[in-house]
Amino acid sequence: MATVETSAPVAATAIKPWVGALWRRLRPVALALIVPLLLLAFWQVATTHHWTLLIPTPYQVGEYMVDFAVGGIYDDAYSSTLVTHLLASMSRVYGGFALAALFALPLGILIGRVPAARQILDPFFQLMRPIPVTAWLPLSMILFGLGAKSAFALVCLGAFYPILLNTIFGVRSVDPKLFEAASMLGCRGNAQFYKVVLPAATPSIFTGLRLGLGLAWFVIVVGEMTGVPQGLGAVIMDARTLSRTDLVICGMIVIGVAGYISDRIVVAIGNRLLRWSPTHNG
Amino acid sequence: MAELPIIEIKNVSKVFKLQDQTINALSGANLTIAKGEFICLIGASGCGKSTLLRIMAGFEQPSSGEALMWGKPIEGPEPSRGMVFQDYALFPWLSVRDNIGFGPAARSLSRGEVKDTVDKFVELVGLQKFANAYPHQLSGGMKQRVAIARVLANDAELVLMDEPFGALDAMTRERLQDELLDIWQRTGLTVVFVTHSIEEAIFLAGRTVVMTPGPGRIESDNPVTLPRPRDVASPEFNDIRRVLGAKLHSHHAKKAA
Numbered sequence: 001m002a003t004v005e006t007s008a009p010v011a012a013t014a015i016k017p018w019v020g021a022l023w024r025r026l027r028p029v030a031l032a033l034i035v036p037l038l039l040l041a042f043w044q045v046a047t048t049h050h051w052t053l054l055i056p057t058p059y060q061v062g063e064y065m066v067d068f069a070v071g072g073i074y075d076d077a078y079s080s081t082l083v084t085h086l087l088a089s090m091s092r093v094y095g096g097f098a099l100a101a102l103f104a105l106p107l108g109i110l111i112g113r114v115p116a117a118r119q120i121l122d123p124f125f126q127l128m129r130p131i132p133v134t135a136w137l138p139l140s141m142i143l144f145g146l147g148a149k150s151a152f153a154l155v156c157l158g159a160f161y162p163i164l165l166n167t168i169f170g171v172r173s174v175d176p177k178l179f180e181a182a183s184m185l186g187c188r189g190n191a192q193f194y195k196v197v198l199p200a201a202t203p204s205i206f207t208g209l210r211l212g213l214g215l216a217w218f219v220i221v222v223g224e225m226t227g228v229p230q231g232l233g234a235v236i237m238d239a240r241t242l243s244r245t246d247l248v249i250c251g252m253i254v255i256g257v258a259g260y261i262s263d264r265i266v267v268a269i270g271n272r273l274l275r276w277s278p279t280h281n282g
Numbered sequence: 283m284a285e286l287p288i289i290e291i292k293n294v295s296k297v298f299k300l301q302d303q304t305i306n307a308l309s310g311a312n313l314t315i316a317k318g319e320f321i322c323l324i325g326a327s328g329c330g331k332s333t334l335l336r337i338m339a340g341f342e343q344p345s346s347g348e349a350l351m352w353g354k355p356i357e358g359p360e361p362s363r364g365m366v367f368q369d370y371a372l373f374p375w376l377s378v379r380d381n382i383g384f385g386p387a388a389r390s391l392s393r394g395e396v397k398d399t400v401d402k403f404v405e406l407v408g409l410q411k412f413a414n415a416y417p418h419q420l421s422g423g424m425k426q427r428v429a430i431a432r433v434l435a436n437d438a439e440l441v442l443m444d445e446p447f448g449a450l451d452a453m454t455r456e457r458l459q460d461e462l463l464d465i466w467q468r469t470g471l472t473v474v475f476v477t478h479s480i481e482e483a484i485f486l487a488g489r490t491v492v493m494t495p496g497p498g499r500i501e502s503d504n505p506v507t508l509p510r511p512r513d514v515a516s517p518e519f520n521d522i523r524r525v526l527g528a529k530l531h532s533h534h535a536k537k538a539a
Binding site for chain 1: 339340341358359360361363364365367369371372373374375376377384385388389416417418432433436
């Protein structure tokens, strides 16, 4: 009896092992696509049943996306300009992000390690932090003028706080035992900063950088409301004025995809650098 | 003239201030340790055994009295006095090799010297297969082997161990006890080992220092002369266990009287 019962599932799994292997690889992709596809289906139904007349159908947007990317369909002012706008936005996102990191990392380390710096600077930054990037737009245009400089400043501001706060958290939350361990092994004073504080803080700092880069993409539209001629944010704002909803949606999709790819690259780098950290394998 | 002892604790007291409370963690402790001894400090929590160990390590300064190593005051942590913590305190971002090599590298030995030292101590604790693993990939027993190797690789003369095997399962604990005794006998180290297990203390120590709480103080100093390897099930072992057990609880009797 027992042999009959156990042999059945063995035979079943032995039929096509590669099917199982293939499914294991495709499963995450399939699961991740469920919600976007449902949204697409809802969009299709909503537009073809005329629940709204102001939003174009997915097909129209798809067609426009092709024209936006390579041209040849409508041949208007926006045809085949996607790469130009994407590169303009990317330069602001990465430029603003790099600038934010340049300020936020040393400041975060200073605030985290030096009590006097913490007492002077921490209340100030806590006060400034709730002010949205949008609110800074008018001042930024007065201070930095119309154009690219303002855009950099706003994106930089958007990326600044997550990097700052996570850096402070990282350098402050080092296990005190590790300082004792380092000092009894002969590593004392300033050497502990490089040998203990910095490596122990890298997971937090990395999380801050990842959030900061995500927010840099998040604020790009506001950043490009400063009167720059090129950039995905500028395209979306112009398209809004022209009631070109198809173009607005194209801009949104490109920002979403570009931000996603950029985040995946950062995560891949992080997983390599932080192999030692049990919490950074995602 | 008698040889200078490696450690001398002379009338050491330690008072901690917590908000408006003062806690007498350690009161009038005297202890002399000769080179090559294996000492166990044993007692219930609050008896000051960890405080005494941390004073020997240089992590704490005595409130009064003197803590000396080779006749000189202990002023701070030093590689000659290595600490093994209960929760390992390994550097999670360094591999097993680099954790063991941390001290030698901090002493700015050449790369070749660091490598040779690391190789030697990785082998001593039997972690060749895990040399490139990170701490989070190791079991508790393996982590503690790394922590021991890390201290030995740094030429520690005195190894201070704060309930090092307390978090391990019984089987692993017994293995590590055997390995530790083996290393101690081969290297001539001096070991001060804090534990709350009477059995562990009698199994390991040449001298068992019993400490009692409220305020923390040294109750008695008991040589253990059983030949090694010791059999925890032998009647002689159990006789000592009974005597030490009575001493450990003596402060209860005094309180009642």
